[in-house]
Amino acid sequence: MNTSSKSVFYDGQSSVPKTIDIFLDSNKGQISFQIESKSIENEDEASFPIVSETYTWLINDIEFEHRSTALFLQHGENPIQTIKITDAASIATINQFRKASGQLSWYQTLLQKPLQFHVFLALFLLAIIGLSYVYMLPWVAEKSVALIPESYDDALGETFVDENSLFGDSQIQKTKLLNDFASGLQLNNKKKLNFKVIDSEIMNAYALPDGTIVVYTGILKEMKSYDELVGLLGHEVAHVNNRHSMKMLCRNLSGYLFISTVLGDVNGVMAILGDNVNTLQSLSFSREFEREADEEGFAIVSENQVNPKGMVTLFQRLEKEHSIDMPEFLSTHPVTKDRIQSIKKMIASKNHVVQDNSSLKILFEKLKK
Template sequence: MSNQSVGIFFDGKSAVPQPCSLFLDTQKGMLLFETETGHHERWLISAVSFENFGNSLQLQKQSTDGIEILKITDATFAAAIQKFRKENNHINWYEKLLASGFKMHLVLALVIFALIGLTYLYAIPWVGERSVVLIPESYDNTLSGTFISDHLLFSEVESKKTKALNAFAKELQLNNKKNLKFIFVEEDVVNAFALPDGTIVVYSGIVNKMKNYDELVALLGHEAAHVNHRHSMKMLCRNLSGYLFISAILGDANGIMATIGDNVNSFQSLSFSREFEQEADREGFAIVIKNKVNPNGMLNLFKRLQDEGDAIIPEFLSSHPVTQQRIATTRQLVKSTPHQVEANRNLQQLFQQLKK
């Protein structure tokens, strides 16, 4: 079997594939490769995770920038690696189980389905949501970058209004634990959403529905709260809990991240739980009060969005449903919470720039 071949390398920083030349050093138990740009890598085979896809292999390695992936489609070279691993007892029990034959696969599948059936309503969502602690926050940046490059590439990002929106947010104290960055998209879509890395996307469609800057403060405070509590990652883990259950039990962070990465496209339309929306409402309201902005802005925003939904359901309502209960709770908070309102000329001027 040949000890040299070619493959495709993904560095964990971007989704751009990099062709590379490969060499298997069986003496040192290492896989050496070099990309066309001259980047060198030396991977210890025993420290790399493997996935089989027919006659091809996918290797994954955790780095400070995220998950690095090496794809090998040369069946002969893949077989040489697997032969070396087998001879040196590097194939773990799980891989052996997968290769053990149809009957064992059938028994394993029946056991898994039985466990899922017994624990689906409670245990799996609970474990899925809490598996987010196994995911480093650096991976939030990787996922968000992938989403932005895939979904906002052809969106009409308005640079001047993006600058104004960032200046607007800079006037506020948003209790943020991450650096927040804001993108203004000039599209008639009634929507706004937050990505795990702190990027908050606001569409002109939702801003055009607003009458005063206090509504925009309420919106940004609400989305900032989702970022602060990693709600999108927790909700995605909960939604994928059936897939993540076994990985979380085994402490397999790579398996969890790979599954989440395959579902990065759902961030924009992710529907939060009632618990997460209530938490974001409370913190968003506290942000409004902290910035001495009229708290009726949050109430007006919710009522305006709900009125809009009576005709055609805005995209915001499909992911952040504004219920009568949320409106009633906000109304009660406005009545019961002491607050001081101070007009902010800078916010007003920047808001008008966004409305043009």
């Protein structure tokens, strides 16, 4: 193949470049070119004959380097000779031959791309890294909770109780009543549960990773039947059974945990979780986790032959308390109306056996006093 463009040759001895035509022999894997010069045999002669010297370089002996839009070919050691090619068609032909013969790596191919391609690639990689950090890393952190011993859950729950005193005064008598109430239920718990009643007007309840379930008097006062309390406890127990607190904590701290894991700092993982234990009370579960807790809580209600409509009335009260509606895609919790509709669908899906439980009713009435 004869490249139609002119190339520039530097012989490594003179600073004066020479224009040459290069030829690529794909069968022999070599390039060749000629250098013309005057032959000085007799200094007295007025003119000197022009002679041509042919150079042949094996492709395997050439070092290739791309600089901007030019391709540089270097050959030899002492001196190092260089050919500069600027013709795009000639560069493409040489690169195509090198690629076909296995002499052009993917990295070298990438380097040959234009500036616009590299800018696009850089932006694409940054987008991938950003999306992975925002979405993929938290997901991996959540799934990796299965590798964390449950003893971590217990330690975090105990630390939270010690440091925060559960944000209110503990009601000893009502705490005992609530534990008696829970003991009369089949909760399908996977670990020991500890129920606490805290004196506060807040309409809330939450579960700690160690199995501690905190219920504020504010939400107890608003309840009208023990069915609602069973629904609430079933929901919170489902959070404990599925380790939702630990999963959300790991999701929120995934960046820090990733660095500690890469560095092999096992103690650092526990230290990071411990430093952020204060967030457990205000932890916002994902919509997926809330739906899962609703479904499992509903199953607990049904298994205990309690009226499942109690969950509906409970959420209706919470909806009134939190009356500011937000589109679901903007909220960390499912929209309460949607949760109510989901429970109503579960109620309508099959017949439920409901049996009045006088023991639970008596305990509930005592809790309301």
